[in-house]
Amino acid sequence: MSYEILAINPGSTSTKIGVYKDGNEILEETIRHSVEEIEKCGTILNQLDFREKVILEVLEKKKYNIKNLSAVVGRGGLLRPIEGGTYKVNEKMLEELRQGLQGHHACNLGAILADGIAKLLNIEAFIVDPGVVDELNDLARVSGLPEIRRKSIFHALNQKAVGKRYARDIGKKYEDLNLIIAHLGGGISVGAHENGRVVDVNNAFDGEGPFSPERSGSLPVGELIKLCYSGKYTLEELKKRITGKGGFVAYVGTNDVKEVYKMALSGDKKCKLLLDAMAYQIAKEIGRASVVLCGKVDAVIITGGIAYNEDIQRFIKKMVGFIAPFVVYPGEDELLALAQGGLRVLKGEEIAKEY
Template identity: 25%
Template sequence: MLNNLVLVLNCGSSSLKFSILDPKNSKKYLFGLVDRLYLSNSYIIWFENKIKKKILIGDYISHIKSLKFIIKIIINNKNNLISKIKYIGHRVVHGGEKFIKPIIINDIVIKEIKKNSIFAPLHNPINLLGIDAAIKYFPKLRKNNVAVFDTSFYHNIPEFAYLYAIPYKFYKKYRIRRYGAHGISHYYISKRTSKILNIKLNNLNVITCHLGGGSSISAIRNGICVDTSMGLTPLEGLVMGTRSGDIDPSIIFFMHNILGKDINEIQKILINQSGILGLTNGITSDFRDIEKTYYSNIESYRAVNVFCYRLSKYISAYTSTLNGKLDAIIFTGGIGENSALVRELTLSKLKLIGVEINNILNYQKHSQDYFFINKNNTIPILVISTDEELVIAKETKKLFL
């Protein structure tokens, strides 16, 4: 019997996921995603009672148009479901230091999310689009919207890991520090790994790699995150679709002082024109495109190699945070789950720390939601399908119990 279902809207920088599910039994009655936002051949793929549907919705489709299509065309036509939706959960990337747990959305919360957009300019404004759409199209559920924050997972990171080596007053007065992102996914993956390996969460030491249009890596010791690659904003860390990840800050000074670029132009370059897009000379920001031509195209070859090299450095560095015990390395996200090439190129650089990939397993097609790709009797390497929507739904419902 359908009852008290949760609609989840997960508005990411390059995709938009949606789901209607029962958090009590984890059953999904409807779920899907909009892919290739702001690219050619944008499409929606969704499942209704395990029946797959797909529709091309045009080129360079925006989040606003996608949300309207999902709610008005897909969801509102499901009369058996629409009346059962009692709550709406939203992924919000940046909660700052104020929001360290999920919260029911009201005008004050919306104002704070907007305020924190300075720390997540590619994400919080998009997250707010989902909130605005939910309020507009489901006015009766206005008080049943919940924000679940990516940054919440990182609030226990030790001071020595979240502070930057700049004058301490900038943290005390302006809260400039490492906050992280993708926390909902890293949290789910850590709990899922605990069950798969049969290791209690409070004894689990893992390195989780969420790789997609945005990419991040986290070190989790005894079930608690102790470090993560994204920083004050989701710009720091790994190479991403359009974001540079780590750079020498002096590059900004060079662009300004020598090249004459103003700060707004530099911000646009680092957030919207760098990463995979920049390394391919503006050809694409979609990893699926460059993976196909890795061996035949110099731009693709360059971009993939930089991406994997940066990732391998982070993995090896994060082993130092785990007190001598590494239970597993996990890959998730669109790239992490689907790119055997990335996993091979990255893990082949980590033999010194005892990592051995089994490429037969790595390149095999797998139907289950997780699989191992390590050689026997070596450090477990897992590929796990993440489920941010399930976490969001459970956390949303919990606030109304």
Template identity: 30%
Template sequence: MRVYVLSVSSSSLKLGLAELTPPVPSVGPEAVGVSECGGPDPVQDGRLDLQMTRADLPLDPHLLNGTGLDLNRALDALEMQAAAWPPADAVVTVAAWEEPAAAVSDRSQVIYVAPEHLLQAQHDLPSGAVLGNRGLRLAIAWAMRLGVPLLTVPLPQQVELPADARETGIPGLRREPRFHVLNSEMVAREAAYDVGQRFCDAAVIAAHLGSTSSVTAYQKGKVVNSTGSGLTGGPMGLRQAGPVSPATLQRLWDSDHLQMHAGAWTEFWTGEGGLRALTGYGSVRELMAAEETDPRVQAAAAAFVHQVACAVGQQCGALTIRPDAIVLTGPLARWDGVMHRLEARLSWMAPVFVVPGDLEFEAVARAAGRGLMGWAPMHSWPRELQPA
């Protein structure tokens, strides 16, 4: 199957062609059963082989303008880029509906909009779309032009943890960690496959290391704990501060750092700390280039390795068995010297896999593919189309 993956941000328009091939069962049809995650579960937990072709569309000043969108120009640009590509079975984008068709705890949820309902969707855009109405509006219009269904994959940053993982010790206050759910789950699935396990049988620790970082424990296909990311926790990232004790928070409060509105506080915590604040370098390339000569980078790298290794060890404690694999992913996974040090620190626990880069396109495509194959929940829009 083929899907076009569309991503719209404040300053970019990106398109991907994802060609997804299901696995061929090696032991006959009896290999297909029902997974503990729900839904059919073919050999190797429904691993989809993925070939991705990407394109960053050149933007003129009028195509994307702040929150605006020249819809016809954007559609023409998409059509021109995809002209040499084979036709797709669906358009896929990241978006969240204000009233999801299923419970928020259904983290693999994909929302399906049939071609005959796209016009209604165009006139009933949700105000709660994660990327704003602009990106979803463009995806709906392009699916209409192509005459194919639209799939929207939520950009899930939060899942329902087990009760014992949510307790803080302060009555009425629960942990609600937000983290890199799509990317982490995708690489955890792949790591399970690489060690010969089905994701629904495996125990995997996935660390997403980027501008913000998170480390998450999966067991039998479910999240059992996470450090969270950004304001909800996580080790140091390129821009994210690492764990801070209540005593340090008290000192920040006393120094008036916390006397700011919520948006400024979020930017302070997830945008002004981390490796960039410690070194002055804002990219992985710059950090790697300065690693041998700049003592600030050497000290920050050591602190980063320490924090990530501790976070992985902490998440191992959330498992009831020894992990089958540990996987390190995200933009900072391109930093070879640091990844080698982490592998040396962690490989006694389990095989360590390094998957560099931000894999949002791939994660969105695989999530949509699992929904189309019937391996993960997929829900129709409008909501009243759902079977009782």
């Protein structure tokens, strides 16, 4: 039996959609939304109607018959911490996303849009591995201060999809492997995957771990405290310096790795140092993850947009190649990852979880 799945990934100024038949792409489209269109809505929740309307219009324009769909899968939003997997969209999930209990972000619209379109067709709606996936072991939660508990917020969708992809490629189960997976993009997260669970990972949302094109990474605590009380920045400005205006943006004014790399190749020593330092910190974080797994590592995998850069690949491999086989899956295909999660449930390979 064949299954066709609509995947929906809403961003701040775009909605990405894809239709997949048994995991193979039928169509993919990035729908851009103007700033005026977004601002006219006022709140993120008020964007639902026009986003759903434009999704259906694009599918009609592409001459796709939505009655062929078996399920709709949306990008998971800012929910309470949950373990990884594919989840049925239910009323409890929808209510919490509408209320923004963990924060308001465009990704919260993914499950709501999936549910709305699925109800039109009387089919199932799912989400897959949202960024709040939390499978940390108890040791990883302890920070050193009782007021602060370490959190798990990372690129769960891509990391989990890549782990399962690697397992398929070598003819094994993801749950039978110990993997270190580094997602290298605008933010960077490095997860220790032990038998299918991410038992330790840096909180990429708050800028922990290696610095990245737009995030500061972990900082010297004493110096950060001094900066907090320097009077130079407000709370919101400092939060932006950590996530959004840190990393390459803070040093050279751009989050475009290709641009920084181009400047480095043309002789800019500062840009060369920054690229090497980022790769150095990524490698250190991978080394830390190998200790979490007691050195029993089946593969070290790098993924995400930055993984396309062969010089960065080589730098990291030189430092961590001794740990385990070094594997590169560049890019991040989030729509496909969403569709694959739904497909596993429809085919009976995975049981959908209840939120």
